[in-house]
Amino acid sequence: MSKCGYQGDKTQVALQDTKQGRNDLFAGIPCRLRAKLVFMAGQNIILGVSGGIAAYKTPELVRRLRDRGAAVQVVMTRSANEFVTETTLQAVSGMPVRTNLWDPQAEAAMGHIELARWADLVLIAPATAEIMARMAAGAAPDLLTTLCLATEAPVVIAPAMNHVMWSHPAVQENRQKLADHGVRILGPEIGDQACGETGPGRMMEPDDIVAAVMAPIVVANVEPPPLAGKTVLITAGPTREALDPVRFISNRSSGKMGYALASAARQAGAEVILVSGPVSVTVPDGVKCINVESAQQMFAATHEHIEGVDIFIAAAAVADYRPANSAEQKIKKTASEMSVELVRAPDILASVAKINNGPFAVGFAAETENLRDYARTKLDKKNLDMIIANLVGENLGFDADENAVEVYWRDGEQSFPMTTKSALAEDLIRLIFERYLEKLTAATQTALPAIAIRD
Numbered sequence: 001m002s003k004c005g006y007q008g009d010k011t012q013v014a015l016q017d018t019k020q021g022r023n024d025l026f027a028g029i030p031c032r033l034r035a036k037l038v039f040m041a042g043q044n045i046i047l048g049v050s051g052g053i054a055a056y057k058t059p060e061l062v063r064r065l066r067d068r069g070a071a072v073q074v075v076m077t078r079s080a081n082e083f084v085t086e087t088t089l090q091a092v093s094g095m096p097v098r099t100n101l102w103d104p105q106a107e108a109a110m111g112h113i114e115l116a117r118w119a120d121l122v123l124i125a126p127a128t129a130e131i132m133a134r135m136a137a138g139a140a141p142d143l144l145t146t147l148c149l150a151t152e153a154p155v156v157i158a159p160a161m162n163h164v165m166w167s168h169p170a171v172q173e174n175r176q177k178l179a180d181h182g183v184r185i186l187g188p189e190i191g192d193q194a195c196g197e198t199g200p201g202r203m204m205e206p207d208d209i210v211a212a213v214m215a216p217i218v219v220a221n222v223e224p225p226p227l228a229g230k231t232v233l234i235t236a237g238p239t240r241e242a243l244d245p246v247r248f249i250s251n252r253s254s255g256k257m258g259y260a261l262a263s264a265a266r267q268a269g270a271e272v273i274l275v276s277g278p279v280s281v282t283v284p285d286g287v288k289c290i291n292v293e294s295a296q297q298m299f300a301a302t303h304e305h306i307e308g309v310d311i312f313i314a315a316a317a318v319a320d321y322r323p324a325n326s327a328e329q330k331i332k333k334t335a336s337e338m339s340v341e342l343v344r345a346p347d348i349l350a351s352v353a354k355i356n357n358g359p360f361a362v363g364f365a366a367e368t369e370n371l372r373d374y375a376r377t378k379l380d381k382k383n384l385d386m387i388i389a390n391l392v393g394e395n396l397g398f399d400a401d402e403n404a405v406e407v408y409w410r411d412g413e414q415s416f417p418m419t420t421k422s423a424l425a426e427d428l429i430r431l432i433f434e435r436y437l438e439k440l441t442a443a444t445q446t447a448l449p450a451i452a453i454r455d
Contacts, residue, residue: 043068043069043070043071043120043121043214044070044071044073044118044119044120044121045065045070045071045072045073045119045120045121045122045123045213046073046075046115046119046121046122046123046147046151046153047061047062047065047072047073047074047075047093047123047124047125048075048076048077048122048123048124048125048127048131048144048147048148049074049075049076049077049080049084049089049124049125049126050077050079050080050124050126050127050128050130050131050144051077051078051079051080051081051082051083051128051130052083052126052127052128052160052161052203053083053160053194054125054126054160054202054203055080055083055084055126056083056084057125057126057203057205057206058074058084058089058125058126059084059088059089059092060206061125061206061209061210062074062089062092062093063092063206064206064207064209064210065210065214066092066093066094068210068214070214071095072093072095073093073095073098073115073118073119074089074090074093074095074097074098075097075098075099075115075143075144075147076089076097076098076099076144077099077131077142077144078099078142079130081099086099098115098143099143100143101142101143101146112143112146112147112150113150115147116147116150116151116152116153117151117152119147119151119153120153121153121154121156121213122147122148122151122153122154122155122156123156123157123158123209123213124144124148124155124156124157124158125157125158125160125186125203125204125209126158126159126160126203127157127158127159127160128159128160128161129159129161129165129166129168129171129174131144131145131157132157132159132171132174132175132178133170133171133174135148135157135174135178135183136173136174136177136178136181154182154184155182155183155184156183156184156185156186156212156213157178157183157184157185157186158185158186158187158188158203158204158209159175159185159186159187159188159201159203160187160188160201160202160203161188161201162193162195162197162201163190163193163197163198163199163200163201163282164197164199164282165201166188166199166200166201167199167200167282186204186208186209186212186213187202187203187204188200188201188202188203188204189202189203189204189205189267190202190263190267190284190285190422191263191422192420192422192423196401198256198260198401198420198421198422199281199282199284200282200284200285225267225268225269226268226269226430226433227265227268227269227270227429227433228269228270229269230269230270230271230310230311231270231271231272231273231308231309231310231311232262232265232270232271232272232273232309232310232311232312232313233272233273233274233275233302233305233306233309233311233312233313233359234258234261234262234265234272234273234274234275234312234313234315235258235274235275235276235277235298235302235313235314235315235316235318235348236255236257236258236259236261236262236274236275236276236277236279236315236316237253237254237255237258237276237277237278237279237281237316237317238250238251238252238253238255238277238278238279238316238317238319239277239292239293239294239295239297239298239316239317239318239319239345240277240278240293240294240319241294241295241319241321241322241323241345242294242323242326243323243326243327243331243340244326244327244328244329244330244331245327245328245329245330246330247330247331249319249321249322249323250319251317251319251398252317252398252399253277253279253316253317253398253399254279254280254281254398254399254400255276255277255279255281255316256281256399256400256401256421257315257364257403257421257424257425258274258276258313258315258316259274259276259279259281259282259283259284260421260422260424260425261313261315261425261428261429262274262283262284262287263284263287263422263425264422264425264426264428264429265311265313265429266284266285266286266287267426268429268430268433270311271288272284272286272287272288273287273288273290273305273309274287274288274289274290275289275290275292275298275301275302275305275316276289276290276291276292276316277292277293277298277316277317278291278293290305294319294322295318295319295322295345295346295348296322296345296346298316298318298348299346299348299351302348302352303351303352306352306355306358306359309359310359310360310436311359311360311362311432311433311436312352312358312359312360312361312362313362313432314348314349314352314361314362314363314364315364316348317364317366317398318345318348318349319345320344320345321342321343321344321345322342322343322344322345323340323341323342323343324341324342324343325341347382349361349363349382349384350382353382353383353384354383360385360386360432360435360436360439361382361383361384361385361386362384362385362386362387362388362432363378363379363382363384363386363387363388364387364388364389364390365378365387365388365389365390366389366390366391366392366398367389367390367391367392368391368392368393371389371390371391371406372389372406372408374389375387375389375406375408376408379408379409379410385409385435385436385439386407386408386409386432386435387407387408387409388405388406388407388428389405389406389407389408390403390404390405390406391404400421401420401421402418402419402420402421403418403419403421403424404416404417404418404419404424405424405428407428407431409435414431416428
């Protein structure tokens with residue numbers, strides 16, 4: 001019998017902890033490693049499911065946990081039933097689902113206390129803003145939150161909600177309270193959401209959750225993320241060049257591509273500095289963001305932080321020209337015609353590419369025609385390592401959630417078909433890193449003969 005006598009609402013818990021089960025679990029694993037893995041089998045896990053769209057992933061999560069030898073008791077909130085059925089979760093867990101704190105049969109022997117003592121781990125996935133607020137306040141209006149207060153087992157949550165909700169100060173305050181109380185928080189991830197928007201708020205994938213809460217099968221030779229230890233500086237969004245305190249010259253850039261690249265680079269392990277023009281996109285978690293408005297401000301912020309940067313990605317749509325003079329007061333409508341003198345704005349990308357032993361420099365080219373010719377000309381003229389080019393116009397490029405690009409470098413090119421900007425960003429970061437490594441390797445090989453001669 002399980003500890004504290006908990007039997008899963010009078011149904012015997014069938015732990016995958018038999019001798020045969022362990023043999024199957026450890027099949028092919030050297031004996032010297034098995035001692036590290038024994039604790040994986042036989043864990044008792046309460047899986048709390050709250051009412052978010054990500055609840056549809058929970059049957060797969062249950063399967064993955066049971067594959068690792070855990071016994072899983074599902075506890076659902078009332079709203080969770082709107083997204084996944086008790087029947088499904090009972091079928092995959094092999095145990096009756098608990099939903100009601102006031103179940104007379106289960107509570108005849110203080111079943112919620114027995115269940116709280118039975119658990120080796122309480123995992124809530126998805127954890128909505130509502131459930132986080134209840135936990136942070138120490139409230140216990142339902143079975144799940146009551147268990148969180150009554151258990152001595154570790155509590156882990158995997159938040160899932162709209163990215164604006166996740167960024168709300170109240171939610172972030174609750175997140176911090178929970179962390180201070182010892183609750184482990186997994187994610188959320190950044191990406192496309194069910195509402196059609198993009199940002200932080202996606203629940204971690206079941207495999208990643210399982211890897212985070214249970215010992216992995218293989219613990220040796222774990223490789224760090226590809227960009228671990230690297231610093232990436234990305235410019236994003238438009239610039240605004242003031243005509244007067246009210247009016248400005250700008251463009252249609254939304255910043256979505258630059259922010260997606262910042263998110264992808266951060267997920268790849270890089271330290272990311274984002275120099276951003278005025279946009280309405282949420283800054284990805286873990287990214288240092290410096291907000292600017294004009295091209296001159298973006299130039300200054302970029303060069304202030306460029307030292308020590310390994311990769312520079314100029315995704316911002318920086319103004320080519322700015323007004324020679326900006327009026328101190330609002331310009332009044334007096335004359336029938338008006339002309340504005342424009343002068344060149346600073347070229348941020350070209351200035352970074354000229355730095356001796358500077359970062360791997362990646363530019364962007366947004367064109368309405370002759371994409372390949374204009375992009376390759378810019379690549380050569382500014383001495384860039386790589387350029388990412390895309391057509392812009394009506395329903396193309398700017399302010400869209402999808403994009404298609406052509407990428408060029410000195411001796412190669414690659415096409416990326418239309419896809420979401422978040423997915424495209426991941427592919428681009430992967431390619432940029434590959435090219436960066438090739439350049440680094442070539443530079444090292446070139447330097448070796450000189451070193452040998454000096455020695």
